[in-house]
Amino acid sequence: xxxxxxxxxxxxxxxxxxxxxxxxxxxxxxxxxxxxxxxxxxxxxxxxxxxxxxxxxxxxxxxxxxxxxxxxxxxxxxxxxxxxxxxxxxxxxxxxxxxxxxxxxxxxxxxxxxxxxxxxxxxxxxxxxxxxxxxxxxxxxxxxxxxxxxxxxxxxxxxxxxxxxxxxxxxxxxxxxxxxxxxxxxxxxxxxxxxxxxxxxxxxxxxxxxxxxxxxxxxxxxxxxxxxxxxxxxxxxxxxxxxxxxxxxxxxxxxxxxxxxxxxxxxxxxxxxxxxxxxxxxxxxxxxxxxxxxxxxxxxxxxxxxxxxxxxxxxxxxxxxxxxxxxxxxxxxxxxxxxxxxxxxxxxxxxxxx
Amino acid sequence: xxxxxxxxxxxxxxxxxxxxxxxxxxxxxxxxxxxxxxxxxxxxxxxxxxxxxxxxxxxxxxxxxxxxxxxxxxxxxxxxxxxxxxxxxxxxxxxxxxxxxxxxxxxxxxxxxxxxxxxxxxxxxxxxxxxxxxxxxxxxxxxxxxxxxxxxxxxxxxxxxxxxxxxxxxxxxxxxxxxxxxxxxxxxxxxxxxxxxxxxxxxxxxxxxxxxxxxxxxxxxxxxxxxxxxxxxxxxxxxxxxxxxxxxxxxxxxxxxxxxxxxxxxxxxxxxxxxxxxxxxxxxxxxxxxxxxxxxxxxxxxxxxxxxxxxxxxxxxxxxxxxxxxxxxxxxxxxxxxxxxxxxxxxxxxxxxx
Numbered sequence: 001x002x003x004x005x006x007x008x009x010x011x012x013x014x015x016x017x018x019x020x021x022x023x024x025x026x027x028x029x030x031x032x033x034x035x036x037x038x039x040x041x042x043x044x045x046x047x048x049x050x051x052x053x054x055x056x057x058x059x060x061x062x063x064x065x066x067x068x069x070x071x072x073x074x075x076x077x078x079x080x081x082x083x084x085x086x087x088x089x090x091x092x093x094x095x096x097x098x099x100x101x102x103x104x105x106x107x108x109x110x111x112x113x114x115x116x117x118x119x120x121x122x123x124x125x126x127x128x129x130x131x132x133x134x135x136x137x138x139x140x141x142x143x144x145x146x147x148x149x150x151x152x153x154x155x156x157x158x159x160x161x162x163x164x165x166x167x168x169x170x171x172x173x174x175x176x177x178x179x180x181x182x183x184x185x186x187x188x189x190x191x192x193x194x195x196x197x198x199x200x201x202x203x204x205x206x207x208x209x210x211x212x213x214x215x216x217x218x219x220x221x222x223x224x225x226x227x228x229x230x231x232x233x234x235x236x237x238x239x240x241x242x243x244x245x246x247x248x249x250x251x252x253x254x255x256x257x258x259x260x261x262x263x264x265x266x267x268x269x270x271x272x273x274x275x276x277x278x279x280x281x282x283x284x285x286x287x288x289x290x291x292x293x294x295x296x297x298x299x300x301x302x303x304x305x306x307x308x309x310x311x312x313x314x315x316x317x318x319x320x321x322x323x324x325x326x327x328x329x330x331x332x333x334x335x336x337x338x339x340x341x342x343x344x345x346x347x348x349x350x351x352x353x354x
Numbered sequence: 355x356x357x358x359x360x361x362x363x364x365x366x367x368x369x370x371x372x373x374x375x376x377x378x379x380x381x382x383x384x385x386x387x388x389x390x391x392x393x394x395x396x397x398x399x400x401x402x403x404x405x406x407x408x409x410x411x412x413x414x415x416x417x418x419x420x421x422x423x424x425x426x427x428x429x430x431x432x433x434x435x436x437x438x439x440x441x442x443x444x445x446x447x448x449x450x451x452x453x454x455x456x457x458x459x460x461x462x463x464x465x466x467x468x469x470x471x472x473x474x475x476x477x478x479x480x481x482x483x484x485x486x487x488x489x490x491x492x493x494x495x496x497x498x499x500x501x502x503x504x505x506x507x508x509x510x511x512x513x514x515x516x517x518x519x520x521x522x523x524x525x526x527x528x529x530x531x532x533x534x535x536x537x538x539x540x541x542x543x544x545x546x547x548x549x550x551x552x553x554x555x556x557x558x559x560x561x562x563x564x565x566x567x568x569x570x571x572x573x574x575x576x577x578x579x580x581x582x583x584x585x586x587x588x589x590x591x592x593x594x595x596x597x598x599x600x601x602x603x604x605x606x607x608x609x610x611x612x613x614x615x616x617x618x619x620x621x622x623x624x625x626x627x628x629x630x631x632x633x634x635x636x637x638x639x640x641x642x643x644x645x646x647x648x649x650x651x652x653x654x655x656x657x658x659x660x661x662x663x664x665x666x667x668x669x670x671x672x673x674x675x676x677x678x679x680x681x682x683x684x685x686x687x688x689x690x691x692x693x694x695x696x697x698x699x700x701x702x703x704x705x706x707x708x
Contacts, residue, residue, distance in 0.1 A: 003583060004528045005557050008454040008500065014590040017414035017597040028410070037406045046400055052391045054572035054607075056382070057565070060371035084438060087596040095474075100362040116594050120449075122476075146362065174358045203359050211411070218408035218602035229357060236368040240470050242441040243371040248572035249603035253408075 015116060019319060027344060029335040030319040032155075032184075032296050034215040036267040036338075038257065042216075045256035054248055060239065062246040068255045069223055073195065078228035081235060082254075084245050086183055086209040086222030091117055093205060093224060096237040097177035098123045102146035107136055109328055111151050111181065130157070130327075134290055134298075138165035142172040151181040153188055156323065156333040158292030160188050163197075170194075170201045177230070179205045186213035186268050187275075188293035195225060202227045210254060212295055213268050221246075221254045271295050275336045281346045285353055296335045298328075304353055306330045312352055318345055369470060373673060381698060383689040384673040386509075386538075386650050388569040390621040390692070392611065396570075399610035408602055414593065416600040422609045423577055427549065432582035435589060436608075438599050440537055440563040440576030445471055447559060447578060450591040451531040452477045456500035461490055463682055465505050465535065484511070484681075488644055488652075492519035496526035505535040507542055510677065510687040512646030514542050517551075524548075524555045531584070533559045540567035540622050541629075542647035549579060556581045564608060566649055567622050575600075575608045625649050629690045635700045639707055650689045652682075658707055660684045666706055672699055 019030060062082050070077040083089035094117045098104045101124065106114050108127040118125040128140045134157045141148055148169055153160040170178045178201075180194045185208070195206050205226040211217035224234065238245070275297060279289050282299050289299040300306060310322035310332060321333040336342065373384060416436045424431040437443035448471045452458045455478065460468050462481040472479040482494045488511045495502055502523055507514040524532045532555075534548045539562070549560050559580040565571035578588065592599070600608075629646060636643050636653050643653040654660060664676035664686060675687040690696065 003556050005451075005530055008456075008530050009451045009587055010449065010453040010591060011587065012590050012594045015593040015597065017593060020411060020413055031411055033410050036409070038408045042405045042408065046403070046405070049400070051396045051400070054392045054396065055390070055569040056387050057374060057385055057571040058574070059374055084599050084601070085596065087598065091595055095364065097359075097363045099364040102362075120591070120594055176359055176362050202357055215409040217411040217598075220412070220598060220601040233363055233365065236366050237364060237474070239369040239371060240366045240474055241445055242438065243369065244441065244571075244574060245438050247438070247574040247601065247604060249607075250601060253603075 012120060021319060023317075025317060027318045027337065027341045029337050029341065029345065030321040031217075032212060032294075032335045033217050034212060034267060034271070034295065035336070035341060036215055036270065038215045039260040039263050041256040041260050042253050045252055049252065057244050058246055058248045058251055060243045062251050065221070065246065065251045065254045068258045072258050072261075073225065075225060076228070079198065079225055079231055081224040081231045081238070082246060083222050083224075083238070084250075085211060085220040086181065086207050087113060088220075088245065089207050089222040089224045090179070090181065092234060092238050092241070093177075093179055093207070094118065094123060095121055095241075096234050097179070097205070097230075098147045100146040100176065102144060102176075104147040104149065105141060105145045106149040107154065109134065109154075109157060110149075111155050114149050135159055136161050136165075138169055141169045145173065145176060147176045148173055148178040149181065150178070151183065152192075152194070153184045153293040155184065155294065156296070156298050156321070156328070156331070157290050158184075158294040158296060158298050159290055160192055160293035163192060163194060166194055167197065170197070170204050174203055177203050177205055179207060181207045183207070183209045183212055184294035186264070187272055187295045192293065198226050202229065205230055213264055214257065215267065216253070216257070219250055219253050221250055271336050274339055274342055278336060278342045278346070285346070285349050296333055298331050298333050300331045301353070306332045309349070309352065313345075313348060316348055318348055366474060375673065377671075379671060381672045381691065381695045383691050383695065383699065384675045385571075386566060386648075386689045387571050388566060388621060388625070388649065389690070389695060390569055390624065392569045393614040393617050395610040395614050396607055399606055403606065411598050412600060412602045412605055414597045416605050419575070419600065419605045419608045422612045426612050426615075427579065429579060430582070433552065433579050433585055435578040435585045435592070436600060437576050437578075437592070438604075439565060439574040440535065440561050441467060442574075442599065443561055443576040443578045444533070444535065446588055446592050446595070447531075447533055447561070448472065448477060449475055450588050451533070451559070451584075452501045454500040454530065456498060456530075458501040458503065459495060459499045460503040461508065463488065463508075463511060464503075465509050468503050489513055490515050490519075492523055495523045499527065499530060501530040502527055502532040503535065504532070505537065506546075506548070507538045507647040509538065509648065510650070510652050510675070510682070510685070511644050512538075512648040512650060512652050513644055514546055514647035517546060517548060520548055521551065524551070524558050528557055531557050531559055533561060535561045537561070537563045538566055538648035540618070541626055541649045546647065552580050556583065559584055567618055568611065569621065570607070570611070573604055573607050575604055625690050628693055628696055632690060632696045632700070639700070639703050650687055652685050652687050654685045655707070660686045663703070663706065667699075667702060670702055672702055674699075
């Protein structure tokens with residue numbers, strides 16, 4: 001059926017969110033969540049919560065959370081912006097910072113939302129092919145452009161780009177904003193983050209999330225850090241679009257857990273240890289595995305098609321991620337779960353590939 | 355200080371969110387919240403909650419909440435869209451539905467975010483002056499345009515537009531979408547809503563919120579209802595922008611309370627009763643009060659300037675809303691609080707105006 005108003009509305013190719021199966025027996029290794037539970041500070045906070053405050057609007061500035069994050073990272077609160085997951089933070093950042101006629105650049109293989117936001121917000125862009133080994137050729141990012149977005153470590157490759165190379169990109173682009181999306185940085189070696197560069201470069205924005213290392217994908221918190229001028233422009237746009245996006249549970253839970261750094265460090269180190277073991281196992285099974293600095297691995301089997309492995313895993317109740325996309329359609333992105341979950345996956349692979 | 359990147363970013367006139375004073379002794383009648391606490395279903399739900407699920411992404415479709423809302427309103431789930439407050443729902447709707455070169459129209463005095471979203475999303479628009487008595491002249495909305503937005507009841511006037519007149523507007527505009535923003539409709543007489551028209555008119559979208567009648571401004575839930583094609587286009591855009599906006603607490607709390615309709619009807623009727631009493635009191639004090647179908651009143655004093663009353667109220671710890679804006683700069687928007695709060699306000703006004 002065609003409606004009279006069809007030509008006057010916006011139509012986009014619908015994005016299909018990753019599968020979220022409801023069956024609790026399914027081993028879910030397809031959306032890069034943390035297999036370990038959230039900090040106990042969540043339940044402690046909720047037990048003492050006053051639900052009456054829910055009748056009021058939240059603090060539009062999410063001040064409590066911003067201050068906690070600033071303190072945690074040793075920054076001033078004027079250097080921190082919060083949003084509904086890093087998708088919200090990145091969407092707002094694209095809207096705010098990519099406003100020139102020149103093309104914004106990012107890799108051809110990276111977080112799939114970057115080109116989607118550009119299309120939606122009418123931002124011109126160009127993708128730069130990763131090298132054959134799936135690393136970023138930083139020299140391709142030194143010319144004139146409308147802005148740069150680098151996921152570091154990159155997804156779905158898992159590969160980390162040297163900080164020194166990112167510095168070269170930032171220094172070559174003083175007239176535009178360079179966004180470094182550090183969703184997975186907590187799983188990378190210490191010293192990999194660009195966060196300590198925000199005082200040095202006024203065109204650098206570093207983005208983080210609670211969804212991976214903080215085991216809180218369900219609470220939707222992302223944040224950006226940069227110099228106060230950048231953060232102010234970002235807030236101006238955000239308040240103009242929707243002033244009250246961070247709900248009270250987000251602000252309260254996000255603030256309560258940040259102090260529990262010891263717990264997070266523990267779960268991160270467990271995930272990293274499991275990743276190293278699992279990578280070795282994959283090697284024994286005939287997989288080529290890209291070097292991962294994240295909570296997932298990106299792997300290709302020497303004989304068996306990725307799509308078939310993906311499908312058979314699903315049949316057996318183990319969900320991993322397959323991308324039907326040029327260059328990576330023979331790779332699988334596998335989230336690092338608990339040791340038990342990964343052992344079951346190795347058992348399945350051993351059985352299936354024998 | 356000027357940065358090299360300043361010309362390449364987007365700058366907006368910053369919107370200043372309404373004041374949210376932290377002092378609990380302040381009587382807060384400035385942001386149209388409900389003075390009564392949320393349903394007890396909130397604490398019941400949270401007591402039985404499993405915090406472990408927070409490590410996973412929420413269901414991107416917020417299916418549980420969508421189904422509950424559909425059931426509550428006697429609709430199919432394909433007719434319901436949910437978002438982070440009605441601001442998110444309206445912003446997404448503007449982005450999706452107002453995509454022609456013709457001007458979107460709405461009143462000159464209405465919800466202040468409509469022109470802001472148009473500016474931000476580069477949507478052409480025109481405001482139509484309210485009549486002298488602050489009612490909407492529906493005949494002005496019957497010509498060719500890019501879309502229509504009617505807040506009904508309107509804010510900050512509080513005035514309800516006859517459903518029959520809205521039907522004329524909808525019928526005159528089959529080629530564009532007509533959005534009826536019913537944030538305050540639960541405080542209006544029964545039968546005022548346009549919700550029962552969505553099956554009849556495929557170009558009608560009705561928007562609601564949990565922030566007013568449901569005492570849950572802090573949880574950020576808004577929703578839209580319309581024919582399945584409209585809802586699908588809206589979801590396509592929403593998923594392309596940010597798939598996971600509704601966090602787990604929102605989905606769970608929003609779903610838990612909806613059945614507690616009896617409680618909501620009780621608080622709504624208390625607010626309406628207080629509004630009628632308070633309106634009468636204002637009349638005795640020399641105020642001209644517009645006929646309100648909402649949880650606030652819009653009033654102007656015969657002698658005393660609105661700005662002065664606003665300022666003196668603030669000095670005495672009573673916050674009401676003043677708009678420094680043409681045509682309404684001698685009016686005050688006063689949220690209906692508890693009887694006790696309104697009595698204190700009447701005491702202050704009696705004292706101040708004597």
